[in-house]
Amino acid sequence: LPLEERLRRRIIEGERNGLEADLEEALTERPALEIVNETLLAGMKTVGELFGSGQMQLPFVLQSAEVMKTAVAHLEPHMEKTDEDGKGTIVLATVRGDVHDIGKNLVDIILSNNGYNVVNLGIKQPVNAILEAAAEHRADVIGMSGLLVKSTVIMKENLEELNARGMAADYPVILGGAALTRAYVEQDLHEIYDGEVRYARDAFEGLRLMDALIG
Numbered sequence: 001l002p003l004e005e006r007l008r009r010r011i012i013e014g015e016r017n018g019l020e021a022d023l024e025e026a027l028t029e030r031p032a033l034e035i036v037n038e039t040l041l042a043g044m045k046t047v048g049e050l051f052g053s054g055q056m057q058l059p060f061v062l063q064s065a066e067v068m069k070t071a072v073a074h075l076e077p078h079m080e081k082t083d084e085d086g087k088g089t090i091v092l093a094t095v096r097g098d099v100h101d102i103g104k105n106l107v108d109i110i111l112s113n114n115g116y117n118v119v120n121l122g123i124k125q126p127v128n129a130i131l132e133a134a135a136e137h138r139a140d141v142i143g144m145s146g147l148l149v150k151s152t153v154i155m156k157e158n159l160e161e162l163n164a165r166g167m168a169a170d171y172p173v174i175l176g177g178a179a180l181t182r183a184y185v186e187q188d189l190h191e192i193y194d195g196e197v198r199y200a201r202d203a204f205e206g207l208r209l210m211d212a213l214i215g
């Protein structure tokens, strides 16, 4: 199989053996981020489709996620970094009840590599923990990730909590994750939130938004 197809299949099949060697070979041909975006994410997309249509069981999805994480960790040192530093702070979390963190962690990598200070709280974060961390770290922005449909509701509740505490004006919010739509965030949530709320389709849009909001 051609290298790219081999890598994609490693993600789909959750096959770790030989992963590093393939990644090293890919690095001689393409930049690390391109490998993530064009090859590895395509593999995860297929995993989602297979799982969604009942052709793949959850333990195998987990294995694919582990291979994905290993691959990203291997590629991370090869990613471009700017010399800029201290451009601002974002508190980043996967919302309450949601364990999906591959996308959030990619956002962390992209923002960190581009001069932002990222306080990554992890998964299943209740709103209290997010707001406390934002205050403690004097965050410029709050970033919330979630992939489940129910997470989109929780994000709305979290924004309402920021409103209720009078914190909305202080914290622009960036939301991302596969279950969201631009319209839901930029129309529905925009209407209820007393501060700025923006949608990031991917990690790069997250970076552009950070630059626009506080750059």
Ligand code: B1M
Residues within 6 Å of the ligand: 041, 044, 045, 047, 048, 049, 051, 052, 053, 058, 061, 062, 065, 092, 097, 098, 099, 100, 101, 102, 103, 104, 106, 107, 142, 143, 144, 145, 146, 147, 148, 149, 150, 174, 175, 176, 177, 178, 179, 200, 201, 202, 203, 204, 206
């Ligand atoms: Co889950 N899962 N999962 N899963 N899983 C989805 C999300 C699902 C769509 C699969 C499907 O049915 N086709 C479905 C959700 C359905 C729904 O809600 N309507 C689903 C389900 C149902 C579940 C469980 C409920 C299954 C079960 O237990 N029966 C369970 C939920 C557990 C829970 O959260 N409480 C579950 C569990 C898991 C695993 C643990 C096995 C594993 C996660 C491992 C991990 O993350 N550590 C997993 C995986 C891997 C997936 C799929 C297959 C892949 C997700 C992924 O990592 N994609 C997923 C299918 C899909 O998304 N279509 C699926 C790659 C990642 C890079 O993309 O996170 O979207 P993503 O991030 C993107 C953008 O969205 C954006 O940038 C990234 C790219 O640059 N982005 C941001 C994300 N966050 C951002 C934040 C930002 C900015 C941009 O700023 C703040």
